[in-house]
Amino acid sequence: MISAYAVADVYAVERAAMAELAEGELMARAVSGLAEVARLRLRERGGRRVVALVGPGNNGADALYAVSALAADGYLSAAVHLDGQVHDGARRATEKSGVVLAAGPGDGVPGASVAAMVGEADLVLDGILGIGGRAGLPTFARPWVEAIGPGAYVLAVDLPSGQDPAGLVLDPDGVFADETVTFSAPKPVHLLPATELACGLLTVIDIGLDFDGVAASVRRLDRTDVARLWPIPGPRDDKYSRGVVGIIAGGENYTGAAILATTSAACSGAGMIRYVGTPTSTSLVRAAVPEAVHGVGQVQAWVVGPGLDVASRAAGAKAQLDAARAAIESDLPVVLDAGGLDLLRGPRSAPTLLSPHAGECARLLTRLTGDDVARADVEAAPVAHAARLADATGATVLLKGSTTLVIGPEASGPAYSQNDAPAWLATAGAGDVLAGLLGTLVAAGLPVDVAGALGALVHGCAAEAANPGGPVRALDVAHALPVTIARLLPVT
Ligand SMILES: NC(=O)C1=CN([C@@H]2O[C@H](COP(=O)(O)OP(=O)(O)OC[C@H]3O[C@@H](n4cnc5c(N)ncnc54)[C@H](O)[C@@H]3O)[C@@H](O)[C@H]2O)[C@@H](O)CC1
Ligand SMILES: Nc1ncnc2c1ncn2[C@@H]1O[C@H](COP(=O)(O)OP(=O)(O)O)[C@@H](O)[C@H]1O
Known part of the structure; x- marks a missing residue:
């Protein structure tokens, strides 16, 4: 470190x-x-x-x-x-x-x-x-x-x-x-x-x-920290003890986000994935990630939001949104990303990790504080705005960018700041992959700030591994996770 x-x-x-x-x-x-x-x-x-x-x-x-x-x-x-x-x-x-x-x-x-x-x-x-x-x-x-x-x-x-x-x-x-x-x-x-x-x-x-x-x-965190922090399963573990992550993502519009987030959770070693989607997303996830099971059930943490369209009136959207609201109201750890951020009303009692980009951070601050905050304001003073969002919500905020900041509410300890990704990672869907990876880590029981910093680190390393020195597509970042993680763990 x-x-x-x-x-x-x-x-x-x-x-x-x-x-x-x-x-x-x-x-x-x-x-x-x-x-x-x-x-x-x-x-x-x-x-x-x-x-x-x-x-x-x-x-x-x-x-x-x-x-x-x-x-x-x-x-x-x-x-x-x-x-x-x-x-x-x-x-x-x-x-x-x-x-x-x-x-x-x-x-x-x-x-x-x-x-x-x-x-x-x-x-x-x-x-x-x-x-x-x-x-x-x-x-x-x-x-x-x-x-x-x-x-x-x-x-x-x-x-x-x-x-x-x-x-x-x-x-x-x-x-x-x-x-x-x-x-x-x-x-x-x-x-x-x-x-x-x-x-x-x-x-x-x-x-x-x-x-x-x-x-x-x-x-x-640096690469040598991964072995110390990563949740490595032992002989007594089963899929439940490793952590079941529930993913409420995608919809009739952003179907890709559902595939990216669930693939990432599977590739980063979730014990099990429960996926909650609309009909089209559900059938695509069934084909792309056969490991996932479908519907609401017992989980250790929820990921709510990648590709979630809170204004959708499409078939199945209401049931999916009801599940998303129930997850946010639950006393389970939650990772809130993209559309899920629009559903947050105030502080939760359980560990909560918000993963906005600068635009989403601005939108959420505007809604929660009543002040008019623009994306450019967040980009100009990222620490102040992320800290303000953490204070307003009581959550830990992971503000995405070329350097990703992870900051908790006041007095929760020093922030993490990770800079591990090639600029090629600035590509649509990369955030959905990060959300799935964060879900794996939070469901495994990591504190949300550690999960945020470790997730950002490994996400960046996987982007580099997916195609060193050149363009990467988000799905390849998810597919690079297993070997990236293996290389960062001690040889047994
Ligand atoms: N394959 C998929 O299904 C994907 C789904 N995604 C989901 O899509 C939803 C929306 O995410 P966003 O971050 O795009 O939404 P945001 O509403 O946060 O950002 C859109 C912003 O980008 C600006 N913008 C759009 N096109 C632009 C352009 N060509 N040049 C400059 N500015 C431009 C808009 O004015 C707007 O301010 C999220 O739920 C997200 O998870 C994205 O992750 C991309 C991939
Ligand atoms: N210039 C950059 N260099 C490295 N990583 C970046 C850069 N810009 C964005 N990223 C990373 O790419 C990902 C983009 O996520 P996000 O903006 O949510 O995209 P999407 O919603 O399309 O999935 C984040 O993990 C972010 O930290």
Whole structure:
């Protein structure tokens, strides 16, 4: 598991370490790791020119020291900084090592020469702001960032400047890095959906800080966690003890969603599937998933909603909707997706996992809170909106996207944020496959937040396995689940 820590906690751990170490030791460790990554990237790309964008704080000092080390190695090194607002030691190191220094804007150095210096760089070290910064790129740095050439490799120190350290909102004018080098541990900005995209590849450098006993602010499961968490059957298990999942999905319109969700539940190892559909969906599921049994019965968890049309007056729709409402009113765990979200009236007493995409999250918030929330609002501030939905419903919310967030109501512990899927997974029906997989995990008894994070992880891995590097269809993601799961489990 990867843990990200809140900025205040990182500072506290740093202060404790500094009290034990010689002055400057922590920064020296950070700089040495940063310079090493920069050297590696310059070598890989055959680059010769490096420029550091230097802000007034320690982040700028890291970048200045690193660029000095690169100058000593013979790279053509330069730095732009705010005159009079540079770390003294770092400035002295830079002057000694022959780095070309340009202060700008505002001290007589023409903006054009600063722009040319930045524009020619093969590698740009972004040290404008670190985790102590606020969201938003400072005005002085705008011309620097605008001057970055299209072919430059942008290596951010700690975070891409302008981006929110807490990871709550994206600054479209901030830096978008190819890679972010951070120290000791990730911070929320690196893992959360709004800002992760701006960080590029994340490289964490160990500088010897100890986070034992510090609570994570955001968690991310990795592939090595699957063996520990997956419900593996034992010799005493039978289909019922493994968990029966009831799936109320599809209708006369979205028949495919029924097949995708039930196939996914079967392929992820549900002990048994009870399917409740309309006549056409039912006959298609009978053909596609012969393992499923039909009609309402005893289950350990319900999945309600993929392809469910709550306004349908087609044959069998009323009976299916009655079953869906009864499932939501029951005291059993429920995964609510797509059309099922339209049936939620308020908090439930049993474990509940909502799995909206941004549009569905906006629609549900609008209905439940009375505020007009648009899809774009959710996309701009995913954590705030998902948390609001969790608080309004008492449920755990799995907000789907390229980074999928799993967050419970206030005080229910840190969120999970998963980024395991290729962008090819952004395809119709992929969410229906996820719903079936979540149903398997919740019916097996996993807590809904763990089921959400684990499901998103395995769903992403199955999408990659279905056709590495190329397009995937949703049904192939479901069919890739058995072998994907087997590969993630220990060999017995
Ligand atoms: N094969 C199937 O049976 C499938 C069934 N599905 C089911 O379909 C139902 C509706 O899901 P949605 O997420 O589509 O519904 P939503 O109502 O959440 O989203 C539709 C939104 O997409 C916008 N939109 C539609 N076409 C667009 C286009 N070409 N370009 C830009 N925007 C466009 C619409 O304006 C609307 O805002 C759900 O119940 C879902 O489970 C989907 O999962 C797809 C596959
Ligand atoms: N850009 C992306 N990269 C990776 N995964 C994505 C991306 N966009 C969406 N996804 C994933 O694809 C799935 C789409 O689900 P959803 O929007 O419900 O589609 P549908 O309703 O058509 O099944 C979700 O699991 C989501 O996390």
